[in-house]
Amino acid sequence: MLGPTALVMVIITTYLMITLFVGIYGYKFSKKSVTDYFLADRKIGTFVLFFTLASTNFSAFTFLGFSGSAYEMGYSFYGLMAFGTSFFALSFYIIGRKVRKLGAENGYITPPELIGSETDSYLLRILFLTVMVIFTLPYLAIQPMSAGYVLTTLTDGVIPYFWGAVFLTFFIIIYVFLGGMRSIAWTDVLQGLMVFSFLLIAVLVVASSLGGVSEAHAQAETVEPNIFIRESSVSVRIWFSYTLLWSLCNPMFPQLFQRFFMADSDKALKRSMIIFPIVVSILFLFPVMIGVMGRGAIPGLSPTDADSILPLLLERYSPLWLSALIMSGGFAAFMSTADSQLLTLSSMFTRDVFHNLGPSWEKFDYKMGHVMVIVLALVGLALAYRPPATIFTIVTWAFTGLAILYPITLGVLYFDVDSKACILSIVTGLILVICYNYRILPTFGFLPAIPIVALSTSILLVSNHLIKSQDRKVNQGKI
Secondary structure, eight states: OOOHHHHHHHHHHHHHHHHHHHHHHHHHTOOSSHHHHHHGGGOBOHHHHHHHHHHHHOOHIIIIIHHHHHHHHTTHHHHHHHHHHHHHHHHHHHHHHHHHHHHHHHTOOSHHHHHHHHHTOHHHHHHHHHHHHHHHHHHHHHHHHHHHHHHHHHTTTSSOHHHHHHHHHHHHHHHHHHHHHHHHHHHHHHHHHHHHHHHHHHHHHHHHHTTSHHHHHHHHHHHOTTSSOOTTTSOHHHHHHHHHHHHHHGGGSHHHHTHHHHBSOHHHHHHHHHHHHHHHHHHHHHHHHHHHHHHHHSOOOOHHHHTTHHHHHHHHHSOHHHHHHHHHHHHHHHHHHHHHHHHHHHHHHIIIIIHHHSOOSHHHHHHHHHHHHHHHHHHHHHHHSSOOSOHHHHHHHHHHHHHTTHHHHHHHHHSOOOHHHHHHHHHHHHHHHHHHHTTOSOOTTSOTHHHHHHHHHHHHHHHHHHHHHHHHHHHHHHO
16 A cells, blocks of 8 residues: 555656646647747647636646735735736737737747837847846746645655655656647646646535535634735725736736737637636635635644645645645646746747857757756756745735836837837836835835836836937938
8 A cells, every 4th residue: 555655646746747748749749840849830729828828827826825825814815816817818918919910920939029129129128038037037936836845745744845846847847848838738728627626626625624614714714803804904005006916917927928929810819818817716716715714724824834725724634645636736737837937938048049149040949949948947946945935925026027017018019119218117117126125115005016117107108208309309400
């Protein structure tokens, strides 16, 4: 009979092998070209496009961070997340429709490539890439971090935290290295279904063990009377901040931005955006319920420990085999984000940096893309070695940093903005992120992202107006 650790590893490894098989199967259909490796040949229809957008959005934050934050904030956290979902789905379409059109017309593969080419500025292209990399790498590190938390909890410490992180990363590297975006998109369908199904099962298991949903909620309310309504900690300004933050930031995550290039039509993109907020709003409820029920069942956890509330509840209230099976859904959430981040960041380094330094031929880009997948995976592991903060804290600052790219992206796609104004806006945003990180400036009751985006947008508009006015004067003088 298998011991506890062996049982956990058999179940988790079985899931990982199934994912690996799907990824390798996708490799058989790949065309060994740069466009196919990074964008699945731009031929992703509605069904797969929805799942790859949703699954990429389902990260460790969804599976663990949601529960941990709901443990602290109660159901008010669901409002913060679910309400903003509809708005960022609209933002996805506003950005995505134009990105898809320009990508198909001009052969763009990466977000910085589009921004730099449309403004005819290589400096802006590199700056855009730098911001995306700086604020995506910590988010990438969350995925192996979470795998480490889960495996060490399920095996009662037999598998150390970091080796759990290494274990997950190894499997991701294999199928991303082989099949690229086609493999990722196909595995995203499997992983998306797993995340939804296993989070629902987790809710049912935990609630049943605590005497039903009503009894579990009553226990939570006894421990924390404000678990259902916590007006004192979630002000209207904070609600507004998070709603706007998700809308501004989500399209700016490079792994989501790049998916707009993949859609085979505007119709596929529009249908995906209609389905997205409906499905995701339902899904978000599950981990929030787990966090709330966990507050009553296991009170007194620190914010960092609260990120592990789901595996802690399963360890206490479900048989080991079921805990491992449910948490394989967590691995699906981790992998569906990490694989996309690895490939997208790899494409950016390949197309936006090395392509201009090395030989300009497709075979070089194709090979360099594979190499960078491995390099970036190792960087993610290095960052995960010593986690700097809670999952929610890391996510919030990652979102804040990426949100400063939204105003210039909108300006490039829909308005005539000068590259110098865009650069000035981004630099202003970065300086403000640093100032708010050290609490030098007031937030006026909002999240830091709101004044940061407001000021960087103002800088963009004012500087663009001044630059255009100066250009007109110069042109008139020549005439």
